[in-house]
Amino acid sequence: MQYESSQNAFGHITTGLIHHPYVPPGGFEAPQPGVFKASTVYFPTVAAMRQREWKDKSAYTYGLHGTPTTYLLEERLCALEGGLQCVLVPSGLAALALVALSVLNTGDEVLIPDNAYGPNKALAEGELRHFGISHRFYDPMDPADLSRQITPQTRLVWLEAPGSVSMEFPDLPELVRRCRSQGLLCALDNTWGAGLAFKPFDLLNDAQMDPSGAGGQGSLSVDISAHALTKYPSGGGDVLMGSVITRDAALHLKIKLCHMRLGLGVAANDAETVLRSLPSMNLRYQAHDQTARALAAWWQAQPQCAQLLHPAFEGAPGHPHWQTLCERIPGSGLAAGLFSVMIDPRFNQAQVDAFCDGLKLFKIGYSWGGPVSLVVPYDIASMRQKWPKHLKQGTLVRFSTGLESAHDLILDLHQASQAHLLVR
Template identity: 80%
Template sequence: MTDSNFSKGMTGLIHHPYTPPAGFDAPQPGVFKASTVYFPSVADMRQREWKDKSAYTYGLHGTPTTYMLEERLCTLEGGAQCVLVPSGLASLATVALALLKSGDELLLPDNAYGPNKALAEGELRHYGITHQLYDPMDPDDLTRKINARTRLVWLEAPGSVSMEFPDLPELVRRCKAQSVLSALDNTWGSGLAFKPFDLLGDGSGEQGSLAVEISAHALTKYPSGGGDVLMGSIITQDPSLHLKIKLCHMRLGLGVGANDAETVLRSLPSIALRYAAHDQTARSLAAWWQKQAQCAQLLHPAFEGAPGHAHWQALCDRSPGTGLAAGLFSVMIAPRYTQAQVDAFCDGLKLFKIGYSWGGPVSLVVPYGLASMRQSWPAHLKPGTLVRFSAGLESVQDLLLDLHQSAHAHLPLV
């Protein structure tokens, strides 16, 4: 049999000799889908190394598409290494599983993302890993709770749902003083409001600048921007820490689809424009709420009087008037309104859709039972029913009209 016979029939379709010419270049990178990766020889197979991105060995360990996304995300956040996982929650879970073992303790802010708390209360507890909750607005409380078993401290800026903004640099200093790793859920900041690896803005992420050790990011939100992709990232600067996470990532068999990676790559060039647009719309909506009698308290870190506003200014608004604050805020509806009335208000909105997540083109609203989400009612929050808004990309005036019509119908002034 000669090689020419291979070009006939199904074998010819599978082992076709044609390859496209080199030199093609376009605004969007190519999409490479693979489980199997070919090696030109056994010797080449045996010497390839996937851990440092110097070669390809198997689709789960990386393709040109995922490598490119990882590198661009490092540029966005100021890190050095990145791994991709199937969701934002998977990024939090992978960090915990890579770095904690039975007998270790984890510290979480009391206003942490709910599923991260559930992970600590469920799987991590089953594995013999304990946890404590600390008050993120009181660095001394964090210091008191760090002990000989503490291995990891999660940080959020701002906190989930209630939007308090902590003194993030001080919390990081407290962790470093006791040689405990700090990991930040950086989904809100997205590498735009502040740099997690250069918290003081004095080192551009260079060695010696104040930095968290780990930045976890739900790419589902602003990097995707379409409300149609689930993905997360874990970014580090320290190579040995990255290797621990990458090896755990490999052993868990975590991977992301090439088309999802393509979607995020396509959206990344516009993230700064979209983030700023979400931010401006959210501030307009928040300013409207601040004037309404139904609003007992506005929870938006860029507004004076909001919990942690001064910390937001110090971290994100060093040149006053230029700071970014994403498109998310909450409103505490006055306690004279019942839960049924608040729910009816949310149901009565026409443009704001009821749904979790944020960062997409459609504005969202969700009422929360905050009392069930905290150890006790925070002293800095007024009584009432909390409603969280995510500003989309619709016309600001249309959104304001929507808020007005539903508030008028379901939250009557008394």
């Protein structure tokens, strides 16, 4: 191949550097996809600029509306969760907010489980209320209570499986059926399930009945899956990102237009990081799960433990619902790397806090899904409308297992317990 020098093509070196004519050859392939960063996107002609369409991903118009990097991540996330359309946002909370702002109007009402992710409840109590959108909290462990809370103004129902912090697992299919019977949109915070523990768009596991993968005639599906990619898809504790996934084209367009009007976007390097992490996500999820079960089993045998809150353990709130949805074949179900322990009420808050401070491998911090194990004590009484009847009294401590050795983590729990939670 012959190369022609372009050093004299322009009057000034700066112009030459900006408008250098060389274009690398196509056909480059490697394990990791390329990273495309752009605000401005070039058009070959004015006519092309006017004809390009970004809503269906058939072309590019502006960096905020998508690049090859973000389009690729969106499509892979759809494959993960079983959806058909996806938009990316800067955080998991932004995903929850986008859903609400896309489908709710002044005078509408949203129903939220009382054990939902706290910031989603705060969003309803703050911004949504300011916009004239009302809300109610329902008991997710009582589907009849969901039905009782529905009013003519209800437009959206949020679901979580399991509940935030207290980890109770609802009868998710029954909650969805009740939404369907009333013609209500239902949106699931699927961060825990992550597309691995169960499929939000195929709750009856009948996709094999339809070769397209869309689910059989009896398929039961949520309308929207919101996912904090910050957690397991990222896996490093270093990326903030969220996704909103749907199967209905009209609903997706409504969400996508709101997404555009709000100017939501994600950084190309963050999208690259998640793309790089996705191939190992299933392996990491299983490793987190196995470690969490080993630690939960250790806690279950400790006298300081008043109640173990892990959906895969018999006796935990909602365990049969977890079995039905996630463990159709005995021993095959996944349950992430998150669980909580209700510490016996004989130990006060100061003692529980000292226990958390005394851990050496567990770091005190929010979030989960990264390589480092985390611990946080919670005041459940301040987070619920009333004390849940399925929770015993005590102080709740939530654990997120990282990728450390389960044996080392148990030794850490033992030494901190001996120092601060010793049963005499």
